[in-house]
Amino acid sequence: MNTTELEARRARIDRIDSALVRLVAARQRQVAVIATLKTGPDSARDPVRIAAILTRVQSAARRCGLDEAIAIPVWRELLERSAESQKTLIACAEKTDPST
Numbered sequence: 001m002n003t004t005e006l007e008a009r010r011a012r013i014d015r016i017d018s019a020l021v022r023l024v025a026a027r028q029r030q031v032a033v034i035a036t037l038k039t040g041p042d043s044a045r046d047p048v049r050i051a052a053i054l055t056r057v058q059s060a061a062r063r064c065g066l067d068e069a070i071a072i073p074v075w076r077e078l079l080e081r082s083a084e085s086q087k088t089l090i091a092c093a094e095k096t097d098p099s100t
């Protein structure tokens with residue numbers, strides 16, 4: 001094994017991971033803002049929107065050469081976790097201000 005190349009490739013992966021974390025954090029901030037626009041914890045998870053996003057991600061993955069076997073489960077998890085986090089945020093907001 002060429003250890004110099006391995007280290008260089010792993011350093012690139014670390015930089016890509018850092019960029020991905022920044023992007024997912026930016027996404028999460030939008031998810032949190034959208035939570036404030038929803039009417040209750042039961043409205044957090046939107047199956048129609050989830051299906052539309054998965055379709056779009058599938059097409060984008062195909063165009064970019066990203067393996068769908070990676071893309072789809074990753075986005076499914078991201079979307080389910082996002083909906084769960086919205087549920088919690090909405091429930092907390094309702095507790096703090098019962099008029100919302």
Ligand SMILES: O=C(O)C(=O)C[C@]1(C(=O)O)C=C[C@@H](O)C=C1
Nearest residue numbers: 034044045046049050079082083
């Ligand atoms: O589009 C919305 O309604 C959102 O709240 C965003 C988002 C997402 O993570 O993209 C989160 C929860 C919903 O299940 C659908 C999509």
